[in-house]
Amino acid sequence: MSIDRRRFLERVVTVGAGSALPGRLAAAPGGASARRFAAASGLPADTGQRAVQIPEDRFDAWIEVDADALAHNVGVVSRLTSGRPILAVVKNNAYGLGLGVAAELLAAHDAIAGFAVVKSEDAIALRESGVDRPVLLMGYAPDAALPELVASRVRLSLYLDDDARRIPDRVPSAGRIPAHVYLDTGMSRMGMPYHRALPWLTDLAESEAFSVTGTFMAFTEETDFDREQLARFQSVVGVARERGIELGRLHAASSNGVYHLPEAHLELVRPGIALFGGYPSRPEEERAVAELHPAVSLKCRVVRVERLREGDSVSYGRSYVAEGPTWVATLPAGHVDGYPRGAVRGARVAIGDTTYRVIGAVSASHLMVELGADPSVAVGDVATLLGSATEAVHPNEVARTSDSSVYDLFMHLDPTLPRIVV
Numbered sequence: 001m002s003i004d005r006r007r008f009l010e011r012v013v014t015v016g017a018g019s020a021l022p023g024r025l026a027a028a029p030g031g032a033s034a035r036r037f038a039a040a041s042g043l044p045a046d047t048g049q050r051a052v053q054i055p056e057d058r059f060d061a062w063i064e065v066d067a068d069a070l071a072h073n074v075g076v077v078s079r080l081t082s083g084r085p086i087l088a089v090v091k092n093n094a095y096g097l098g099l100g101v102a103a104e105l106l107a108a109h110d111a112i113a114g115f116a117v118v119k120s121e122d123a124i125a126l127r128e129s130g131v132d133r134p135v136l137l138m139g140y141a142p143d144a145a146l147p148e149l150v151a152s153r154v155r156l157s158l159y160l161d162d163d164a165r166r167i168p169d170r171v172p173s174a175g176r177i178p179a180h181v182y183l184d185t186g187m188s189r190m191g192m193p194y195h196r197a198l199p200w201l202t203d204l205a206e207s208e209a210f211s212v213t214g215t216f217m218a219f220t221e222e223t224d225f226d227r228e229q230l231a232r233f234q235s236v237v238g239v240a241r242e243r244g245i246e247l248g249r250l251h252a253a254s255s256n257g258v259y260h261l262p263e264a265h266l267e268l269v270r271p272g273i274a275l276f277g278g279y280p281s282r283p284e285e286e287r288a289v290a291e292l293h294p295a296v297s298l299k300c301r302v303v304r305v306e307r308l309r310e311g312d313s314v315s316y317g318r319s320y321v322a323e324g325p326t327w328v329a330t331l332p333a334g335h336v337d338g339y340p341r342g343a344v345r346g347a348r349v350a351i352g353d354t355t356y357r358v359i360g361a362v363s364a365s366h367l368m369v370e371l372g373a374d375p376s377v378a379v380g381d382v383a384t385l386l387g388s389a390t391e392a393v394h395p396n397e398v399a400r401t402s403d404s405s406v407y408d409l410f411m412h413l414d415p416t417l418p419r420i421v422v
């Protein structure tokens with residue numbers, strides 16, 4: 001199964017066109033700036049804080065982040081929301097793209113008004129990466145992290161009864177602390193419940209501890225109830241504003257709201273997955289409204305091609321048994337990289353211009369695909385497991401065929417895999 005170096009490189013050039021070409025990588029837009037960015041951040045490559053170069057002979061999985069696709073998706077969100085400023089949600093390693101890589105690419109767009117994360121460490125990491133747009137922490141700010149969060153100008157989310165005392169007590173000389181008010185209108189997850197928010201808002205305002213630059217809520221994404229939630233939000237907002245309480249800019253819509261609830265676009269929109277090219281709820285309908293481009297690809301190179309005899313079985317549990325002679329390729333990627341175990345239910349992998357069915361249980365670091373009578377795949381060929389190569393590997397399609405969630409696919413991409421910008 002060994003191939004000589006020359007043949008390998010020829011294959012890289014022919015098979016990898018438009019993807020992992022070494023020459024293209026060297027010249028990739030964003031490559032130089034990503035390296036500059038890396039130098040500024042001083043953070044390790046393996047958290048996606050910076051883009052790296054992928055050695056041309058890398059077989060193990062890597063992730064490609066597509067700057068043009070991101071730009072396209074930012075444009076789509078802007079168009080769907082009539083140019084509303086976008087608070088880009090980059091939680092959980094920017095949905096797998098790599099926090100620093102994604103933030104730097106997104107910050108190149110004027111439409112991106114700021115970033116939102118859920119974990120306080122991500123808020124700090126954004127700042128350490130050199131991001132200077134507003135950063136909103138939508139999760140809890142632990143006492144011990146408050147001084148650093150405030151010093152880093154991270155906007156906190158106010159939602160607990162004692163926030164007007166707890167937060168200023170931990171950062172005594174900070175002046176007014178920038179924050180957004182988080183209201184719970186029906187998720188029962190985070191936020192101050194709307195039905196007891198008014199006296200609390202009055203208290204917050206009277207404390208003069210905060211500079212409130214925004215007020216927000218999150219939808220359950222159940223269409224009829226979303227409208228009820230929005231009405232609850234608007235009623236609290238209306239009364240508070242009548243009382244002269246400053247609420248800043250209002251925001252509520254995630255990607256689902258961007259597509260399906262125009263009345264919720266308010267003054268800012270707050271999408272995550274749509275920016276990265278995943279359809280949030282109803283892929284076919286959403287694609288017909290405005291097509292998104294997957295901004296992330298999971299790739300690797302074939303490490304084994306072998307011909308099975310009739311009756312030969314594949315992988316743990318022997319769920320696949322060859323009905324006749326067939327070629328099978330092994331890919332060095334598995335569930336540890338974020339590829340779903342459920343792929344065996346019908347997901348396909350693209351190699352060259354063809355897609356092949358995943359067979360046998362997906363193991364931690366390997367998976368197998370059925371080539372049938374087609375022996376043209378060779379060791380060293382680039383395989384795309386997720387991405388834009390063909391419809392079959394679009395993240396929404398892989399989610400459907402592997403009985404998984406497109407959110408899981410994005411967010412479970414292994415953060416330690418190298419990211420390159422293409």
Ligand SMILES: *Cc1c(COP(=O)(O)O)cnc(C)c1O
Pocket residue numbers: 089091118138218253254255256270271272273274280
């Ligand atoms: C994750 C998240 C978003 C973004 O959701 P998408 O469906 O990815 O657009 C927005 N707001 C909050 C509070 C979130 O947790």
